Amino acid sequence: MSDDVKDTRTYRSKVRQEQARRTRQVILDSARRLFAERGYAATTIAAIAADAEVAQDTVYAAAGRKPEIFRLLLETAISGTDEAVPAEERDYVRRVRAAARAREKIEIYTAAVREIGERMAPLHRMLREAAGQSPDLAAIRDAIAQRRAANMRLFAQDLAATGDVRDGLDVDQIADVVWSTSSAEFYGLLVLERGWTPDAFQQWLADTWCRLFLVPESGM
Known part of the structure; x- marks a missing residue:
């Protein structure tokens, strides 16, 4: 040939x-x-x-089928591209892993949470309403929630490895707080329902995580 x-x-x-x-x-x-x-x-x-x-x-x-279409919408909203991208291959995850200090990791990640929330919150509202009537959607919702929990634990471990985390906090506690406050549902409550701006949400989330998790920096 x-x-x-x-x-x-x-x-x-x-x-x-x-x-x-x-x-x-x-x-x-x-x-x-x-x-x-x-x-x-x-x-x-x-x-x-x-x-x-x-x-x-x-x-x-x-x-x-229709459930698969909705899953694709969720996955592409998470990745921010027209294809589903595994967590470890996303640009912001790589930048989080490369950052040396916990505060920088939090700033990178909360910026990503804000961007994902803007895309995901309307879909999550639909998912919440439809999952009760569709076992397929309920399974998709639960699978994404479990995957997010596993990814949040990796993020918590990454924070702890910097040595910047306050004494008395364990990885599971950090992971659970990150999992709940970085969710599309939480973003939707504050931004879509309470009228916060996306910028205000991002700044508040970064400040909250730093105050909850990290040893205060000298002079602060």
């Missing part, structure tokens, strides 16, 4: 992959909009397909 044929096939494959990515993104955008307007239960695959201007079979092939 000549190199020209290989190059042509590689090019065509990349074009098809990009087309598939764009199609899935259009479907997810339509689903997000319709879920917000009509609610999860009232939104059908047929409606998503019509809004996205694709066939229903294309919706299933590109994004899956």
Whole structure:
């Protein structure tokens, strides 16, 4: 096989992959909009397909059944990209791990919590309402909560390893506080329901974690 044929096939494959990515993104955008307007239960695959201007079979092939579509919306909201990204591969996680001092780690992470909260809070509100009627969504909600708990424990261990954490706090305590206060639900309560600005939320969260977890810096 000549190199020209290989190059042509590689090019065509990349074009098809990009087309598939764009199609899935259009479907997810339509689903997000319709879920917000009509609610999860009232939104059908047929409606998503019509809004996205694709066939229903294309919706299933590109994004899956309705629970899977909602899971993809959650995962991409967490990652901030059009693909789900494992926690250890996210840019902010790498920067947290690389930071030497606990205060810097907290500042990096609370900035990420604010950005994720802006994307996740509306979806979480829908998830909370729909999970009671959909066992599939309830399972997705529980799986994400457990995964977050495991990731928060890694973050707590990372803070403790700096030597900046106050005496008397253990990793599990720190992890549980971080898990609850960094949740989309908590963000939604303060920002969406109580009217805090995202900036105010981020600043308050960083200050709260530093006061709760860290040995006060000299002169403070």
